[in-house]
Amino acid sequence: MPRGINNSDPMKESSYDVLIVGGGFAGSTTAWFLSNRGYRVLLIDSKPWNRIGDKPCGDAVSKDHFDDLGMPYPQGEELEQTVQGIKIYSPDMKTVWTVKGEGFELNAPAYNQRILKEALKRGVEVMDMTTASSPILEGGRMKGAVIFNRRTNETIRVEAKVTVDATGNARSLRMKLPPGIPVTEDLDDKDADVAYREEAITAEPIEDPHFLRIFVSQRAAPGGYWWYFPKGEQKVNVGLGIQGGMGYGSVHEYYRKYLGVYAPDVKEVVLRGGALVPTRRPLTSLVWDGMVVVGDSAFTVNPVHGGGKGSAMISGFCAAKAIMKAMEVGDFSKQTLWDMNLCYVSKYGQKQASLELFRKFLQKLPDEDIDFGMRKGLIKEEDLVEVSVKGTLKLSVAEKAIRLISGLSRPSLLMKLKTVASYMTKVKEVYNNYPTTFSELERWKAALNDMYAQFDAALDQ
Ligand SMILES: Cc1cc2nc3c(=O)[nH]c(=O)nc-3n(C[C@H](O)[C@H](O)[C@H](O)COP(=O)(O)OP(=O)(O)OC[C@H]3O[C@@H](n4cnc5c(N)ncnc54)[C@H](O)[C@@H]3O)c2cc1C
Incomplete structure (x- = not known):
């Protein structure tokens, strides 16, 4: 029985510092970074242990993510193939x-479960076959969740200082909050x-x-x-x-x-x-009072290639950092947890926003234009690396292309490429000014939405 559970009540009750709902890459990384610090952390997942991390995926992850975060490389049965390129x-x-x-083709469940086992060994409690059915919201702030454990047939009211929604694309916790709270943003x-x-x-x-x-x-x-x-x-x-x-x-x-x-x-x-x-930019805010959202639930996937495991790990790292700070000062408000937003936006979110524009552009390109662009080298392999690493489409590439227009047959494609490149730079600037406080969020969001609307109009011309 997990520590803190009171067995005498009709609905059991327990309290933790942190409740993590979902044990995929995002949730288990959050737990891993929070482990061994003396906090009381409970991670739950609806799946049985041996299926945690088993979700449909291409399983390719760049080595950079592991290096950047100091996460262990996959080894033994966790690694199916080393990758040298694409x-x-x-x-x-x-x-x-x-x-x-360099990268890895993972045996994702094996690696995921290894991270979770390491967190378990270092003090995190893990309950498998356990589902969070509803959030506990008091006075507008998140206080935990009611969970159901299918192994023991128990419903437990879990209170937590911080609740982490790591429910993947199900978004099954945050979407049960009243609309109007920023973390309830839906997916088009x-x-x-x-x-x-x-x-x-x-x-x-x-x-x-x-x-x-x-x-x-x-x-x-x-x-x-x-x-x-x-x-x-x-x-x-x-x-x-x-x-x-x-x-x-x-x-x-x-x-x-x-x-x-x-x-x-x-x-x-x-x-x-x-x-x-x-395949969009991340949630406008990944935090609320007493709550953090990570991974697919927070839309942390790369909009162009759809890889989301590395960025789920980044979001878990940022979440843990913000929670540690909140634990230090004993304040779990959105303002203290705001560091999560600042960390994630600078590490990945800003790039995601810029790549969302590139994705929208690519999705409208007919095959003939892609054939043409690749054949003529309008964008080259090294530019693609720059786009994927930094989210920047070098203007010089488009300008170089514009200079060639007279000799080529698709001037509108080239002009559009230049427009896309300039908006990608602009959106990164908007994200450079991501608000430092919650009170500035709405104004910032209005400016961002305005920029996206301008971009959509420019793309349709
Ligand atoms: C077909 C496909 C191919 C992909 N290819 C790649 C790729 O090659 N490389 C890459 O990096 N990414 C890829 N992705 C994306 C990647 O799989 C995800 O971005 C990543 O796995 C998300 O991790 P997560 O932890 O956020 O969510 P998940 O892995 O979905 O984990 C969420 C967990 O939450 C649990 N859960 C949900 N609701 C509750 C609840 N109420 N209570 C308790 N538990 C709950 C679930 O059981 C699950 O274990 C691919 C995705 C798809 C669909």
Whole structure:
């Protein structure tokens, strides 16, 4: 029985410093950074232990994230394949860019559970098969959650100084709060990809198994892309994402129709599943009084490539840092927890906002323009690295392109690229001025929304 639970009441009650709801990458990283500090931390997850971290995913994560946060590298069974780079194929498959960069193809549940076990060993309590059914809100501030443990058949009222919503795309805690609280911001269907993947054994050994493959094609994955991520000599994670809310049809139909084009060597499927991926900037505020939101629930995914495990870890790191400060001063208000916003925005959120604009631009490009742009080198591999690392599309690239306009056949594409590059810089400036206090949030948000509206109008011209 977890420490602090009072067994005599009809509804059990317990109290903790921190309640973390959800044990995926975001929740378990938060727990890992909070562990060993003498706090009373409870992490719950609806899944049984052996399925925590088991969610449909491409499982590719850049090594930089582990280095940046000081997280342990995956090892042994946690690591399925080391990655040396990505090959990006144009829609007509005639141009292939190779972007080098180290990373890992994870056995995600194994790595996730290892992080959680380390946190457990260092004092965090973990309850599996336990679901938070409703938040406890008192005087407008978050005070914990009512949880149900399916192993013991107990309903428990858990009070906590800080409650962390790490519920992934379910967003199952924060969306039960009254509307009007900033952390209840909803997801527009168009700002998400519907993604599906299978893991399969291949008929032959995979060529270049240390390189991930990405196939861009509006025809075969409208508003998204196909991937082929080797997980070993003869094992692959293959899938696609398509933009939601556009009436494009079922992701499964695209999968069946184009599997033979992008993964002709698939022999035997060992795993299948899909989920939604948010592809927008993060929540305007990731904190409320007594509450922090992390991971997919806070929309921390990279809007262009849809990778969200590394940024879920960043959000967990920032959450833990902000909670530690709150514990130090004994104040759990949104203003003290605000450091979470400042940390996340500077580490990743600002880049996400800029990449959201790039994503919107890419989603409107016909295959012919992408073929043309890649073939002519309007953007080059190194520019793509710059975009993905810093969220900056170098104006010089677009300007260089503009100078070539006379000789090329698609001036409108080039002009648009220049517009996109300039708005990407502008949005980063807006994020540079992310408010330092809650009271400035609404004004800042109005300026941001204004900028996004201008960008959308410019893109539609
Ligand atoms: C098909 C697909 C491919 C992807 N490919 C990649 C990739 O290659 N690389 C990458 O980095 N990212 C990828 N992503 C994104 C990545 O999977 C997510 O961004 C990341 O796993 C999010 O982690 P999380 O901890 O926020 O959420 P989750 O991993 O979803 O964890 C949320 C946890 O909360 C629990 N939970 C939910 N509600 C409750 C509740 N009320 N009470 C208790 N527990 C609850 C769930 O059981 C779950 O364990 C992909 C996503 C998809 C769908």
